[in-house]
Amino acid sequence: MQNQHINKLGYIFSDDCDCKKILESAFSKGADGIINDLIYSGLRGRGGAGFPTGLKWKFAKKEQCDTKYIICNADEGEPGTFKDREILTKVPRKVLGGMTMCAMATGAKQGYIYLRAEYKYLVKELEKEIEEFKLVQKELGIDFNIDIFLGSGAYVCGEETALIESMEGKRGEPRNKPPYPIQDGYLGKTTVVNNVETLASTMVVFRIGAKSYKNLGTQEQKGSKLFSISGDSPREGVHEIELGMSAYDFVKEFGDDDTKAIQIGGVAGFCVPRKKFKTTIIGTGNTTGGSTMLFNSSRSMYNVLHNYLDFFVEESCGQCTPCRIGCQQLLKGIEAVKSGNKPPKYLNQLLKLADTMNMTSKCGLGQSVTNSFTSIVKSFREEIIY
Ligand SMILES: Cc1cc2nc3c(=O)[nH]c(=O)nc-3n(C[C@H](O)[C@H](O)[C@H](O)COP(=O)(O)O)c2cc1C
Numbered sequence: 161m162q163n164q165h166i167n168k169l170g171y172i173f174s175d176d177c178d179c180k181k182i183l184e185s186a187f188s189k190g191a192d193g194i195i196n197d198l199i200y201s202g203l204r205g206r207g208g209a210g211f212p213t214g215l216k217w218k219f220a221k222k223e224q225c226d227t228k229y230i231i232c233n234a235d236e237g238e239p240g241t242f243k244d245r246e247i248l249t250k251v252p253r254k255v256l257g258g259m260t261m262c263a264m265a266t267g268a269k270q271g272y273i274y275l276r277a278e279y280k281y282l283v284k285e286l287e288k289e290i291e292e293f294k295l296v297q298k299e300l301g302i303d304f305n306i307d308i309f310l311g312s313g314a315y316v317c318g319e320e321t322a323l324i325e326s327m328e329g330k331r332g333e334p335r336n337k338p339p340y341p342i343q344d345g346y347l348g349k350t351t352v353v354n355n356v357e358t359l360a361s362t363m364v365v366f367r368i369g370a371k372s373y374k375n376l377g378t379q380e381q382k383g384s385k386l387f388s389i390s391g392d393s394p395r396e397g398v399h400e401i402e403l404g405m406s407a408y409d410f411v412k413e414f415g416d417d418d419t420k421a422i423q424i425g426g427v428a429g430f431c432v433p434r435k436k437f438k439t440t441i442i443g444t445g446n447t448t449g450g451s452t453m454l455f456n457s458s459r460s461m462y463n464v465l466h467n468y469l470d471f472f473v474e475e476s477c478g479q480c481t482p483c484r485i486g487c488q489q490l491l492k493g494i495e496a497v498k499s500g501n502k503p504p505k506y507l508n509q510l511l512k513l514a515d516t517m518n519m520t521s522k523c524g525l526g527q528s529v530t531n532s533f534t535s536i537v538k539s540f541r542e543e544i545i546y
């Protein structure tokens with residue numbers, strides 16, 4: 161029997177969604193009605209940081225700015241994440257519907273889909289969908305244009321302010337925050353940046369009703385969400401799961417009976433060892449991106465960690481020292497411990513360095529390195545040392 165968290169779902173990919181009808185009923189509530197329903201539903205951003213979506217729209221509506229923008233973040237550079245691609249391929253209308261709803265709620269007239277450069281092959285189909293959707297917008301009397309902007313090919317460009325910098329033709333480097341994009345976004349104007357899945361989920365909220373949505377999930381995390389499942393799993397792919405599932409149930413459902421660890425939230429997230437499966441809930445906290453990688457006993461966690469650090473060294477934009485130098489030092493450090501050139505206790509110094517990076521790095525990239533580093537080193541120390 162399938163787990164109750166999975167069985168009844170399929171909201172995001174369901175094709176019984178009449179976007180025009182949903183938008184019509186949402187519009188009848190007015191901008192404040194839309195925002196209040198979203199706040200009530202408990203929907204949080206699905207891009208990683210988990211900020212309440214209704215609140216973000218409320219702040220954007222409040223801003224007295226002559227021009228406002230909506231950006232759909234489809235950069236999807238987190239290793240192990242491929243759910244947004246699936247949404248844009250299978251149900252792009254829900255994303256266009258979510259953007260249009262956001263425009264209605266905030267007063268924006270222009271939207272962009274910031275599309276990962278590797279997803280260029282989707283452009284033609286998306287342009288066709290946007291063109292067809294204009295008819296729905298016209299029938300609803302909404303003046304909102306959507307264009308596609310091809311991403312700049314770096315993981316950090318998924319960070320909302322780096323994304324905006326790159327759209328403005330500059331190097332894709334994160335800005336200091338505050339000010340946030342709501343106050344000072346694209347071209348200095350009020351800008352809502354939302355993840356692809358977040359926007360599609362707003363359509364789910366208005367299809368099933370804010371109350372039904374709120375009834376899904378847990379006290380802290382409402383609704384259902386998509387998980388990109390990869391690694392040692394016989395069921396790799398994108399699956400929709402009600403929030404609140406334990407890692408133990410998740411592994412029962414998607415593991416290969418030999419799972420020794422799951423990486424939750426991509427390389428920016430946490431590695432959970434088998435002994436913590438029963439006490440860990442997946443998809444909560446700041447790991448709402450939905451990447452879940454399963455590792456069985458054939459995998460070396462040293463190699464896994466080495467792979468992550470290689471990625472961070474490559475993708476650090478180099479703007480701030482803790483991240484630029486810290487990533488390199490962590491990588492060199494574990495290599496030295498593994499080869500016996502440094503004693504195992506050197507790992508304690510590396511753990512302190514990772515914590516310092518967390519406190520002093522400028523953006524989420526450098527701040528999150530400590531998550532995977534610390535969780536792997538603490539749980540799989542014997543696999544890291546010589
Ligand atoms: C290094 C880095 C990469 C990110 N990449 C993405 C991404 O590919 N897609 C995404 O939606 N959010 C990404 N984010 C999070 C965004 O900065 C932002 O929080 C998100 O787009 C807001 O949308 P949401 O509120 O709908 O989650 C990234 C953050 C960091 C620090």
Ligand code: SF4
Nearest residue numbers: 478479480483523526
């Ligand atoms: S933390 Fe890393 S990615 Fe972020 S600004 Fe600093 S160097 Fe760039």
